Amino acid sequence: MIDSHAHLIASDPARYPPSPLSGTLEDGALDNPVTAERLIALLDAQGIERALAVQRAHIYGFHNDYVCDAAAAYPDRLRALCMVDALAHDIRETVRYWLRERGSVGIRLTEPHKGADTSWFASKAALRAWETVAELGGSVRLHFYRWNREAALQALLPVLKSFPDTPVVLDHFSNIAGESGAPHYGVDEALLALDDEPNVYLLYSMINLGKLASLDLPAAPVVERVVRAFGAQRVMWGSDVAQSKGNYADMVSLARASVASLSAAEQQHVLHDTASAVYWER
Template sequence: MDFVDAHCHIISADTSSYPPAPLGGKQSAWAATRPVTAEGMLARMDETGIDQAVLVQATTHYGYDNSYVLDSTRSRPDRFVAVGTVDPLLPDAADSLKAAVGEGGLAGVRLFTSGSTVPTQGEWFVAPETFPFWERAAELDLPVCLQMRLGAATGQLVELLERFPGVKVLLDHIGYPDIAASPARAGAEVAALGVHPGLHLKLTHRNLERLHDAGEQAADFLTPVVEAFGAARIAWGSNLPAAEQSLPELRALAEGVLAALPEADRQEIFAGTARRLYPQLARRDA
């Protein structure tokens, strides 16, 4: 089985070259207590049998300064691609986005609208001021990771997907569906979004832990979601080091929860989807 980690974070030990600048001024606890450098990530990947990884900007440590993920990717282009954080509300967001991609640049971008340090779900990601950004992302065929929580903002997500059907949107942590309360209800909520062909799901420990706890009822979530999206629109990411477990433990968690899926589906989730979303990975792997 081939493995690509579609969601991990790195923090440099060199605070002079890469000074912290967390979004909103608040650093996440994991970034302060268990940071992992690019070199440390490579060592963990080698230990775990993970070929390549998508370095997702640690927004709650570096904010909009994507220097470290870019420099790390440029030093090991065979193993990494970079997803940076941008501000789509800026008047020059579309032009800046075009300048940031290409050889040695960003392979994708991330909008951080909710998370551990931003508990209130922002709905600015679909404000009219962002429309030039979304149009440019579609033009560039650039995946946009959207860190948000399903619920009150699901309507805004649907509006976005309908307005910009050509954009590839990758929903971080599947939007935190409430699997613990009801796997079936959460599965139906997520599956309903499968009608939007540009929407992809990023399956991480945030979901996998809840599915593991659900036992046999995990199928009540997984079955409708995989049927609605297809494995080719689902990608696994470890979320290391925001996740407290080791990388081997996180891989084992994912393999255990997904064990009942056909091998072809698991191969898509563990590598195929990521390589299509980020074709730089496929070219460098070849």
């Protein structure tokens, strides 16, 4: 297995000072940090091969030093994914720095505040980030919230067509309402409009699995529905450790249960091969 959505928190706030994007730092977020060393121990305990260290934006903002330092220190186990502001005036230089100089496998973009329009990832200014990522052979990760996902998915389609060779990963199944039940499990027309775009990948995590578990709903039908729409080669799992609450062993257990209705080959793609192809083999 590969964990394609593991957050890290440093134990040295002097070297890696918190700088939240907005609001106040969550109570207790730094009290029991999931450092790179602790994450690797968790991976080893669960038999997980590798992990993608995803910037914890609400703690470190756009300062991606810790995930990059961690990936550099443990190159056989970790890769880094950096958070950037695509509308920053120096975004081209910023993307080049994190990808070319610091070794990030790509960038992650998320809505700056509730109610924002889609300019944060789909405007002419934001496309400078996409262009630079494409030049460097990196990937783009997008986090849509439920309150903006339909508009965001619609705005994404023309962007995908402009960058057909850039892998685009949608966090948390684009935040579909998997709990809505059969037959669609939240896989709506807005998401299905992207199923013919081969560079679109879907990641699911405890954001999805935890919600379903809290409602005593099985995750396997939701995962299978997405796999049937997009193919197992375009679906991957990540834990969301260090953000989602809970024991890592339980997160892994939920992940394994979530693929129970898939074939062995499909399970291999979802739990390992898709992430490996996007983040390690390019």
